[in-house]
Amino acid sequence: LSTTSLRVHTIEQAIEDLVYFARNVHLPFPEAIEDGNNVGPDKNPWILVGGSYSGALVSWTMVSHPGVFHAGYSSSGVVQAISYYWGYFEPIRQYMPKNCSADVERVINHMDLTFTFGSKKEKDALKTKFGMPNVTHYDDVAGTLRNQLWAWQSLTPASGGGAFFTFCDALEMKNGTAAGPNGWGLKHALDAWGQYETKYVANLCGDTPQDDCLGSYDSSLAYYHTIEVDNAYRSWLWFCCNEVGYWQDGAPLGWPSIVTRLITPQYDERQCTYWFPEAFPQATRAKTLDTNRKYDGWNVKEERLFFVNANKDPWREATVSSDYHRRRSTSRQPIHVLTSGYHCSDLLTRFNIAPDIKQVQDTAVETFTKWIKEFVPGQRNAKKDLGTEIEPLVRERDEASTTIPSVDVTPPVVDLGVVNSGVSTSPSSNDGASPRHVGPKNAWQLPPVQV
DSSP: OOHHHHTTOSHHHHHHHHHHHHHHOOOOOOTTTOOTTSOSTTTSOOEEEEETHHHHHHHHHHHHSTTTSSEEEEESOOOSOEEEOGGGGHHHHHHSOHHHHHHHHHHHHHHHHHHHHSOHHHHHHHHHHTTOTTOOOHHHHHHHTHHHHHGGGGOOTTSOSHHHHHHHHHHHEETTEEOOTTOSOHHHHHHHHHHHHHHHHHHHHTTSOHHHHHOOOOTTSGGGTOOOTTOHHHHHHHHIIIIIEEEOOOOOTTSOOSSOTTOOHHHHHHHHHHHOTTTOSSOOOOOHHHHHHHHOGGGOOOTTEEEEEETTOTTGGGSTTOTTSOBOOOSSSOEEEESSOOTTGGGOGGGGGSHHHHHHHHHHHHHHHHHHHTOOTTOOOOOOOOOOOBOOOOOOTTOOOOOOOOTTOOOOOOOHHHHTTTOOOSOOOOOOOOOOOOOHHHHTTSOOOOO
16 A cells, blocks of 8 residues: 555545446346346446445445436445544534533643643643653643544444443542532543543553654654555545545634644644655645535435434534534435434444334335336436525534534644644654554554553
8 A cells, every 4th residue: 555556546436446346247147037247237226335434435426427326325424525523523522421521521621721831840740640651742642532532433322332431431430429410520530531541551552662652743653654455544544635634633712622622634634744755745635625526525416315324423524414514305315314323323234223223224125115116227317406405503412502613614723832842843763663553443442441
């Protein structure tokens, strides 16, 4: 997965691959059933199905190549490319236990204020309290706390809580008693999270130096240069750096945040120059505007395109069920929003233990059965105007009075020279040992910390 080979790893190429496959595949059917060379989309109704990125690919493909796929099913499809994707953490903040979100917000605000305005002694004491005394940059310390929140994406209707709620229990249970909806307050939350994080970091990093494990400023680390073909995270980051962004950062000022505001797209875009220095000699914003113009993003209007999203999905704000651009469901482009589901929960039949998931799965079978009957061989589907009606904004689920901002507003300005006072922001050198690192694809797979 060198930069040279990744240059053909684009949304457009992924779409062309799907279209080429549909038009040219030979399927090994017995001749008595059907000629395997005669199964193209002009003769048979092809249905494109996907979830998350591949759910977005369903929509993007039907927009750019109408008529090839007769119908599409998009689960948690992240159709809107968003650079400053602070909205990732909004469903988590809205649906996590209120006592936990209250105390997490307090700790994050305290850490941001300390790392921005505190003395070096105060900053170093806070690093030590959270088990990261040897992490050089303060934004790396604060950013590591996202790991506990990323565990939310692994929740399912059948998971029974998992690591995310183990973390909340560590903050909100004291002597066998749970805190009320306002939490225990800053002092207890700092002590409890500090103890939890110290054990978590020790488990995550082991004997790896903390800057190698949790830092993001050393471009020589082998982590940035591992180009084996099965490095799925590197492949995904190429998309993020180039076309979609999706940088999961702190909320804008004036909006409640469970994630540090020291982490902005600037933090992530800098690392694109480490991952792919040939393509990004300097930090550059992903071309999200081009992506949304080309593939319609939230404004998609396609015949027989079936969307399923979920209120608790951290990717909700990039779907057509975003709070900031919520679309109305129609019979030709249905949009279903689950209350029990999380990310792509509807794609697995074992999760139909939740009544709304079972209902949407049954509805999908009924709908696609009807749509398949509409197929006429050799007749290209004409694109119809499905309307542009948009639902009113969904106001804050926790009844806050704050006006909902745009999901892709300008991130808070952070002077990293102040945040990382006395620290050079230029890449340093080391022996290039491969770190375990803080990457979100791995962090939530660790077992929960016992406290």
